[in-house]
Amino acid sequence: MSDSAERSEASARTLRVPSELGQLAALRDFLRTAADEAGVGDAGAADLVQAVDEAATNAMIHGHAGRPGWVEVDVATKDDRFVVNVRDDAPGFDPTTVQSPDLSVHPANRRPGGMGVLLARLCVDEMTYRPRPGGGNILTLVRRFERNGKEDR
Amino acid sequence: MSDSAERSEASARTLRVPSELGQLAALRDFLRTAADEAGVGDAGAADLVQAVDEAATNAMIHGHAGRPGWVEVDVATKDDRFVVNVRDDAPGFDPTTVQSPDLSVHPANRRPGGMGVLLARLCVDEMTYRPRPGGGNILTLVRRFERNGKEDR
């Protein structure tokens, strides 16, 4: 697995940005273009953009927390699965362990914030975490889509 | 130098694509967005896009020549210099050693092709080559521009 992960790190289309909130827009554009090319559809592309934005924002705000670092996103299509890896070199943190806010509580009685991980989760079909060999984190997000007549080339 | 080169490899905004001609459009979009953000101006941005496209195309066609590999572009602004590094993991080749076609010969009497390196050179103010530590190539392209009243932040 580490072998295939490293191969994907080497050759899939990948955007790396410095850990600055002003770079989030570039990550979103990158995702949007890649999802459009893959034929994921408007809603699917928007959801992928949302999930990646939340993951990258957390890496920058909570992970790097002002220290220098990078966040990297790579994309690949495997059959009907659009697969995104969000990598960073921040301290290890597994967001799949974050407890979801209780949505049955009226939002007026909740604290603001704490919605990012939940939103990311709701936007994709799979979210898996593993530590990055060499330090940092890899969050893998998968969204299924219908390959509506697009040619396989 | 290797130290600062590796630091830039780690944190500047960077797009890596697999060595496939269908990925050139993504590299061009990336450059266009970054040059626009930096305020390089329309003509300057178009020239940078042209130079990077030619360099990346050569890395794919002549460098990897059908074998798997990657091409990576990172961008940074230093004062009035927009600096692009085009990296690849292809066999070592220094394009600054390529002899320019003789433009005084009428194009009807020239062979087609052989214009890429020349065009790239004409589009930028500096073009320097160095081998990539660990294998491959680094071509650095610099274009000067007027920071017309853009705030330094």
Added chain:
Amino acid sequence: MALETSIDQASGRVPITIVALKGELDASNFTELIEDVRRLYEEGSRDLLLDLTDLAFMASSGLVALHSILRLMHGEAPPDPEAGWGALHSLGLDVSGGGTQTEVQLCGPQGPVERVLTRTGLSRLFLIHPDRASAIAAF
């Protein structure tokens, strides 16, 4: 795509301040939006319509901005962005009667933004109108 904010005035049964958002609301700019509204409140605005028609993207930090705007427009101590999101407390709104506050209303959310509001339940905090005209009529 950055965030552009434009401000208009309209009169329904009350004077309405309309803040139209264009672009993308994310972690890099949500505090600017809070500051804009803080200033509007200080200048006397009491009823606010956020026009989301041209907002292409809203991150979860945008939800924090909505929460903060609601606090501000209810005259609660404006949250200090420097203190981080954790410093914001839950809203002191009485929701026991099931009523929705009317001081801050939304209009025009497109698919992606609407899904964010719905998925997180934040839509329950606001009256959400399809467009500006119907929103103005509702104040």
Added chain:
Amino acid sequence: MALETSIDQASGRVPITIVALKGELDASNFTELIEDVRRLYEEGSRDLLLDLTDLAFMASSGLVALHSILRLMHGEAPPDPEAGWGALHSLGLDVSGGGTQTEVQLCGPQGPVERVLTRTGLSRLFLIHPDRASAIAAF
């Protein structure tokens, strides 16, 4: 942005086939353009106008396409893309009199594309018109 090719017919003093390019002409698609023109020549086209108005980008491989198109429209053996660019020879056009061939003409190149043509000297191979109307009048 991919490359879109649309084909029109017009009649000047001769029947003119107009190939309008939209998008970006690069190493991934230049052979498609050559194939389009090969087919047009086989179907009888003898005078060709390339409308570059909506072409936002042309790589040096686009220049190879222009070279090949010129050969094709002069009835020379169509180059074999499989054999690579090196297999293409120089054009057998007589340029000693300083005249420019008229079978392939260009119109509408915008800044970036025009600079590519000028910087490489390829502009000397073609009559280049500002727009489609003036090009049609010139055939």
